[in-house]
Amino acid sequence: MNSYLLHHRVLANAQRCPADEAVRDGKRSISYGELDATSGSAAWALRRAGHRPRDVVGVIIPKSLEAVEVFLAVLRAGGCYVPLDPVVMPPERIRRILRLGEISCVVCSRRHWEELAREATAEELAQLRAMRVVFLEEVSAQRGTCVAARTGELDAGITDEDLAYILYTSGSTGVPKGVTISHRNALTFVNWAIDYFDPAPGITFACHAPLQFDLSVFDLYVALSTGGRVALVPHELAANPKSLLEWIGQNEIEYWYSVPSVWMAILNYARIENARLGRLKKILFAGEVFPPRYLGKLMEQVPWASFYNMYGPTETNVCTVHRVLPEDCRTGGPIPIGAACANTEVVALDPERGVVAPGGVGELMVKGSIVTRGYYRDPERTQAAFLRSPLPHHAGALLYKTGDIVRVRPDGSFEYLGRSDFMVKIAGFRVELQEVERALQSIDGVGEAVAVAYEDEGRGTNSLGALVRMDEGRAPKTLEIRSAIARALPKYMLPEVIIGVAELPRTSNGKIDRNGAKQLLLHELE
Numbered sequence: 001m002n003s004y005l006l007h008h009r010v011l012a013n014a015q016r017c018p019a020d021e022a023v024r025d026g027k028r029s030i031s032y033g034e035l036d037a038t039s040g041s042a043a044w045a046l047r048r049a050g051h052r053p054r055d056v057v058g059v060i061i062p063k064s065l066e067a068v069e070v071f072l073a074v075l076r077a078g079g080c081y082v083p084l085d086p087v088v089m090p091p092e093r094i095r096r097i098l099r100l101g102e103i104s105c106v107v108c109s110r111r112h113w114e115e116l117a118r119e120a121t122a123e124e125l126a127q128l129r130a131m132r133v134v135f136l137e138e139v140s141a142q143r144g145t146c147v148a149a150r151t152g153e154l155d156a157g158i159t160d161e162d163l164a165y166i167l168y169t170s171g172s173t174g175v176p177k178g179v180t181i182s183h184r185n186a187l188t189f190v191n192w193a194i195d196y197f198d199p200a201p202g203i204t205f206a207c208h209a210p211l212q213f214d215l216s217v218f219d220l221y222v223a224l225s226t227g228g229r230v231a232l233v234p235h236e237l238a239a240n241p242k243s244l245l246e247w248i249g250q251n252e253i254e255y256w257y258s259v260p261s262v263w264m265a266i267l268n269y270a271r272i273e274n275a276r277l278g279r280l281k282k283i284l285f286a287g288e289v290f291p292p293r294y295l296g297k298l299m300e301q302v303p304w305a306s307f308y309n310m311y312g313p314t315e316t317n318v319c320t321v322h323r324v325l326p327e328d329c330r331t332g333g334p335i336p337i338g339a340a341c342a343n344t345e346v347v348a349l350d351p352e353r354g355v356v357a358p359g360g361v362g363e364l365m366v367k368g369s370i371v372t373r374g375y376y377r378d379p380e381r382t383q384a385a386f387l388r389s390p391l392p393h394h395a396g397a398l399l400y401k402t403g404d405i406v407r408v409r410p411d412g413s414f415e416y417l418g419r420s421d422f423m424v425k426i427a428g429f430r431v432e433l434q435e436v437e438r439a440l441q442s443i444d445g446v447g448e449a450v451a452v453a454y455e456d457e458g459r460g461t462n463s464l465g466a467l468v469r470m471d472e473g474r475a476p477k478t479l480e481i482r483s484a485i486a487r488a489l490p491k492y493m494l495p496e497v498i499i500g501v502a503e504l505p506r507t508s509n510g511k512i513d514r515n516g517a518k519q520l521l522l523h524e525l526e
Contacts (some may be wrong), residue, residue, distance in 0.1 A: 014032040025064055055078065055105055056101060056103065061083055063232060065138060065385065067211055083165070100377070166178040173381075173434065177490060189370055199228055202227060205219050218284070245275045256282070258284075272298075295329050316400060317370060318370075347391070363406075426493070448471075
């Protein structure tokens with residue numbers, strides 16, 4: 001079987017090892033042969049509903065075995081999927097993404113479809129009613145009754161330049177932006193990861209990240225492309241350190257990939273020395289800085305595992321990697337983000353667009369087949385995110401501007417120093433502070449708002465807070481504000497602390513003083 005599309009290797013394993021376990025979801029599991037049959041049935045259900053090749057399909061399903069089946073079904077039907085987890089995303093945000101992406105087809109349970117329609121505006125309701133809907137209950141009812149579709153019957157004509165999935169992230173304009181990932185983009189990463197980590201068939205991968213988060217691409221497609229099994233971390237355990245640690249042992253996890261704050265919470269609130277972690281072979285982390293004091297402690301507790309710092313925004317998935325050694329945690333500096341992955345070039349440029357020499361500081365730029373073509377139906381932001389390379393050997397190729405400031409190490413690898421804009425990482429998720437502020441300012445009675453990220457020393461990671469100035473005569477009712485903003489933003493973008501102030505701090509030219517706002521918030525928290 002060809003392997004030029006993201007799902008082809010997965011289907012090849014259905015022929016090679018049909019009885020082997022592919023996906024584990026709590027007490028449920030599915031074999032490769034069953035995954036082939038159920039995703040094939042769902043692919044034909046999509047086609048019968050009017051799905052056409054290259055259509056974009058919204059998958060409004062919580063993280064589950066069914067979500068994985070539908071992702072594969074969309075790919076097999078020649079389409080592109082958009083993960084929209086209704087447990088993580090509020091209905092208002094899902095409706096907005098459906099509208100922004102002009103998505104005409106969705107796969108959804110009847111319950112979640114009714115929740116979407118419940119508080120929709122008249123315009124939104126009209127849009128929902130015009131959409132093609134494939135209800136999950138109908139797909140599930142056909143399980144085992146249809147012969148699996150051969151991939152060539154439905155994805156014929158699809159090339160590796162066609163889109164495989166779109167991941168929506170926070171946007172600085174207050175509007176979510178959809179990062180478009182082609183089969184070629186995804187496979188550049190997946191094939192590199194397979195070659196670099198060389199997982200054997202039968203390896204158990206955990207999937208801790210939500211399925212709309214790019215870390216899950218490694219968990220799903222590296223595992224299923226190599227004959228491994230994916231154990232989905234239940235949503236209710238994902239943020240519970242003690243239960244999560246027990247789950248890792250019970251499921252005999254061998255490959256683990258998550259944001260560092262997961263391990264920091266485990267180190268702070270669970271007894272890792274009593275856990276059954278003997279099967280862990282590789283611990284990968286990305287999405288935020290792993291403080292050396294925490295990483296060093298984890299390496300001492302799990303000395304038999306190897307550790308890897310994976311770096312890359314959603315627009316590139318992972319573009320650099322560094323295998324962490326114990327001495328990296330004793331230098332007093334940040335953990336390196338490493339050097340470029342295969343088929344990828346990274347370079348730090350200074351403000352004059354010159355290449356930064358070792359020891360210097362600049363913005364990291366990425367080139368190669370791993371880089372997205374841009375943002376879905378958003379040419380303005382796409383144009384702003386790329387730079388025509390000034391380097392002669394690039395012959396005018398496009399560079400993705402990460403916005404991340406790095407220092408070039410003597411060996412040519414990189415250290416992450418911070419951001420050049422107002423994007424922050426909260427538990428590994430990208431959060432544009434302007435989007436939080438716009439959501440706050442849309443609430444009746446809120447005159448102005450500023451969102452800030454601050455280090456939570458207890459957890460060793462960032463938390464999100466906000467200061468709000470109410471309209472004249474309005475008292476700040478933070479519980480009402482929190483409830484209102486929760487209808488517009490996903491949970492990871494909600495400020496943990498909202499403080500009402502008479503005036504926001506300002507600079508001498510009248511602009512909001514973000515550093516002053518942060519200091520005021522920290523003072524109020526003391």
